[in-house]
Amino acid sequence: MGRYVVRRLLQMIPVFIGSTFLIFFMVYALGDPVAAMFGDRAPDPATAAQIRRDLYLDQPLGKQYLHYMGQIFQGNFGTAFNGQSVTELMASAFPVTLRLTLIAIVLEMLVGITLGVFSGLRRGRGIDTSVLLLSLVVVSVPTFVSGYLLQFVFGVRWAWAAPSVSPEAPLNELLLPGLVLALVSLAYVTRLTRTSIAENVRADYVRTALAKGLPRHRVITRHLLRNSLIPVVTFIGTDIGALMGGAIVTERIFNIHGVGFQLYQGILRQNSPTVVGFVTILVLVFLLANLLVDLLYAVLDPRIRYA
Amino acid sequence: MPESYVPKEAIGHGDGGTAALAIGEAESLERRPSAAPPSAGPPGAPVGKPRSLWSDAWHDLRRNPVFVLSALVIVFLVVIAIWPQLIATGNPYRADLAKAQQGSQPGHPFGFDTQGRDVYTRVVYGARASITVGVCATTGAALLGSLLGGLAGFFGGWGDTLLSRLADIFFGIPVILGGLVFLSVVTSTTVWPVVGFIVLLGWPQVSRIARGSVVTAKQNDYVQAARALGAGNGRLLLRHIAPNAVAPVIVVATIALGTYIALEATLSYLGAGLKPPTVSWGIDISTASTYIRSAPHMLLWPAGALSITVLAFIMLGDAVRDALDPKLR
């Protein structure tokens, strides 16, 4: 087990370097960070050259990247467009997005798994068909469409929820955005659970459980669900990292000052330290979430051995 | 190894279009309700003449209302994308500011947008960009992905390892984020940078599927037998292995097509995808979103068209998967 973790961590290194370098390359080599600093004004050539030297931008790309990563591991992420340090920006943005993601994940589990279990157990009947169709529709409506629709209906027409979120982003204001963020994944969780339940419900061990005279609820929760949720847990686990990085649209619609919002601002203003810094952390979260899922797997399924 | 158990293809990258690049789902394991329990199966049932996977799938598909409906919608969309004049006689660019944001009226069923352009005409013309991006990006990703994945799976070795790590790297980058960064520096107003980007981030998904099926096919007895009989690599790949990998790739590609269209719209909405003067549902929705309280019709019509298009492709893919999944047979 320990050896497996070490090996997986080692395997993560090239992926981490590759992903961050790719983003670094796109931001620094394809854009012009110095020009971006001055906005529409043309920079004084001497000043521009000075800044380039200060930021290591006159060095070859590989060296720039190494320098940048070196700085990051010392906790120095550079300066954001508004003069704040990127670290400060992260300290304010990540907790907000973390709360948003948490709400989304909880909704995925509660609603997605429940719907999936119900339709899986009633496979082929009315409930099942409608859930299946509904999930396809949900998957097909892009988040920026469903976001505006839900905002319009719940936030404006019925005024059940705040149409935009205050800077402190308390949990209750994040409920509606959390739902919007969760919707597509929720539909996948539903379908995945349904398939898994429907497949397992005819499994021999379920028949054994029935033959043992166990009550129906025990057969479902202890035997059927435990086996069926293994792929679902995997999906939700990997979704944590993905949701955090993917909240750009949701945060824009509801004006939430989280990771996605800051990243969007950073990209619009071509502030390279913000973009690369945030992405680096996100890639790290994503990779660690994947590792966690793999390890969780062994807990859920004793047949899996880590060699 | 746990890695093979983790349906990484099933990773949704959160927001809308992102889940996009990453379907595939363990759902492909789905089984239809069996005709009868094994013990009660009709062992002596008359056996029809054997049919191939493809004619069998086609037989199933023709009777599947979901498939027929979505296929009709798609045919309609493709025709409209090529000849929008067939159903929209107006000019999508003609603006009449006096009519800005007005609702439905005779001759203009969907009303006018904020610049006084006819929403109906723009919705019809918007199909072209979506379909073009969807079809081109899917073709590109499917070709690149199955070529790389197929070769890696067949030859194995360090090339295989390298490709897997490379795919991991692309999987590690959140799709919308990558799109924003990559496309924000592009100034071209054509669809090609968007297509290129989607191919760039979309091929790993196809390559994983293709690699998987090639590795499985390679171990089949008849492939081993062909090899023992002296068939060369080229012949093995083309005649014995490739046919096995085609079905899964087609399934993934069909579903991906729908999600690529959603991704393009999402990127356009964020200002990084298509750019005016291209008529795009994403751009129009983005513009309309500011006025959602005063003139919701400007958002609802293109949003509806976009959702129906994506839904049609995803349903088609779903139906094709059910029909083609060899695990059912």
Added chain:
Amino acid sequence: MTNDGRNGEGGGTALLDVRDLKVEFRTRDGVAHAVNGVSYRVAPGETLAVLGESGSGKSVTAQAVMGILDSPPGRVTGGQVLFHGRDLLTLRREERRRIRGAKMAMIFQDALSALNPVLSVGAQLAEMFKVHEGTSRKEARGRAVELMERVGIPAARQRVGDYPHQFSGGMRQRIMIAMALALGPDLIIADEPTTALDVTVQAQVMDLLAELQRELTMGLILITHDLGVVADVADTIAVMYAGRIVETAPVHALYRVPAHPYTRGLLESIPRLDHKGRRLHAIKGLPPSLTAIPPGCPFHPRCPLAQDVCRTDPPPLYEAGPGRASACHFWKETLDGAR
């Protein structure tokens, strides 16, 4: 179809008395008649072997008796299942559940898939005591270890926390047997208990089962397609074909002279040491589809003795000697022909 045909050496109170049981499955291709009026009885301490090909309805009958049919699509459409004189089919779901596992238990063919892969065997055994007797966690675990020792699993105390995949095939099937025995049931239904095992292990597992049955004087229904297994342990045999019982007889009588052409065909199709060099006879054709069972005797299309009457009149179970019955219009001729 009559339901007079009774196996067993007459007398004796029946532990289980199945009368004219009918089961259907609704399928895409129509209604499959999986069980069509099956009757048999089992006395305490008796072993009844139910013999038949796959699709003959032998497993479905057992599932209907246990009350674990896949339903839908399966459905009991007629008959009675008397257990200790009470018709199980009229009981409420909850009453039936209490009997399942406690008073009648089942052993399945493939223990690897029949045991839950993600729960330890100890947990799966202990569950029986917890659910049916409300035993405490700790005590239930202790009894699980005792059970494992009883069925001959070495180092049971250390292995109680292991998972099914960590055991060998034979050991897994022993655990299945332990699970069935847990609450001292009166009846055990074993559905092909040794088919999935290596030949060398088969005998050990079968011996264990027979020994425990004798010790606890349980009724045992042994479902199998293996004539060899039957000969050693069964008292009575019921042969099934197309959802019907075609012949019942005491085991030795049936082996000596079958009273139904189908049984004869089965016996002639197995290789025997004492008939070395003789040609084996396979039964021609295939069993019928359960959605389209032929009228008359269901076996007539494959039967060498078939006459016109076989194509129109379904044969009742004729009394064909002491304790035996045959569903063949020509049972006498069959008996004579075999002699």
